[in-house]
Amino acid sequence: MASDKLALLGGPKAVTRQEELKAAARWPLFGEEEKRAVxxxxxxxxxxxxxxxxxxxxxxxxxxxxxxAHNNGTSSIHSAYFAVGVGPGDEVITSAYTWHLQVAPILALHAIPVFCDVDPKAACLDPADIERKISLRTKAIAVLHPYGAVAPMDEILAVARRYGIPVIEDCSHAHAATYRGRKVGTLGDIGCFSLQASKLITAIEGGMLITDREEYYERACVLGHYERIPQLKSEQYRKYHQPEREQAPSCFGFKYRIHPLAAAIARVQLRHVDEWTAIRRRNMGYLTERLRELSAVFEPPYEASGTERVWLNYICQYHEERAGVPRERFIEALRAEGLPATGGRTGYLPVYWNPLYEERSMWAEGYPFDASYVSRKITYQRGLCPEAERFWRRTVGLPVLHWECSQELRDEIVAAVAKVLRNLEVLK
Ligand SMILES: Cc1ncc(COP(=O)(O)O)c(C=O)c1O
Structure with missing residues (x-):
């Protein structure tokens, strides 16, 4: 049996299959099909x-x-907020634990983000906190499926329906994930997807908005797809671009068309998404099962029952107070074992931890946060969403194995974590 001495202290590395690990973790990877499509x-x-x-x-x-289709995920989210009618002074409930570009389009519409806290296991929106944050001005609820973990949609939709508020799913992390057998993006009123390079269907840069409601589709077209306006059903929108009339065309300010070569690449990716998702589920499902058995110090990612999550990232939770070893030291030991773990900034910091939310002035003094069209003062002090503030401090990211790989590699990864956990005493 190999020595149990930590590699950090001169022992042998637990992960020896470095080339295989690098190949299995490589994403995105484009093949002949994408090249042919371009x-x-x-x-x-x-x-x-x-x-x-x-x-x-x-x-x-x-x-x-x-x-x-959109030129990126951010623009698809902007279109979604606009589509459901978000405007100056309205409030949008959004996760404190998300990528800032889920939130910035709210501000671009002169609306006010209201941050909601998350659950401590998967960093999904907490439905009870959503309800607490609803006001008469709430115009939309934006839901993230963080890192591919599916949010508790039944509970979220029940709150939203009770107050008649539309739900926008930001599925940028969760292409092909399901909730009670239904694909994410189809549970709320609008689904948005980033197709940026790191995502599970990628165009390198691109985005997608999906909906069943024609009204939402048409409003999204009016915002950023002027060329589609003549084909829209409602005269209310069609009037802005009528090529047969002596009238200049217009839209509401943006051009959000995706690059066609990006669309060609994404189309190939979409054809493979189920097959690739199944490979990741096998690999990461195995790791999760094995890692769960190890120690209360280290929790692998969560999968709620009734959901089939996907794996954009593999974000674990390290409980420093139980371990008695700082997270950075734990990560250093894993890396020395040949397992490229990441910490800190891999997880999201609360979105409102940014000077923007203290300064409260973007384009002009007090705009939009304290503008005349705002009906109540929303503030963003530290401590606002305590679970979100804690979640990123516990984050340890491990590589996602995107491609078929050997059982030996998967076992070496488990062995590396187990070895460091066994040796916490010597790390102290
Ligand atoms: C949760 C989330 N929302 C929105 C976006 C924005 O997408 P894009 O970078 O394609 O504009 C991202 C991108 O990483 C994201 O992770």
């Missing part, structure tokens, strides 16, 4: 063709009426 677009007669093709396939995959 080449065919460049050589075909209609360079824009992949956009409609991607939208058709994305809508069919999710079983929804409308899919509207």
């Amino acid at each position: 080449r065919e677009t460049l050589e075909g007669g209609n360079v824009y063709a992949p956009i409609a093709e991607l939208e058709r396939d994305f809508a069919a995959y999710h079983g929804v009426r409308f899919a509207l």
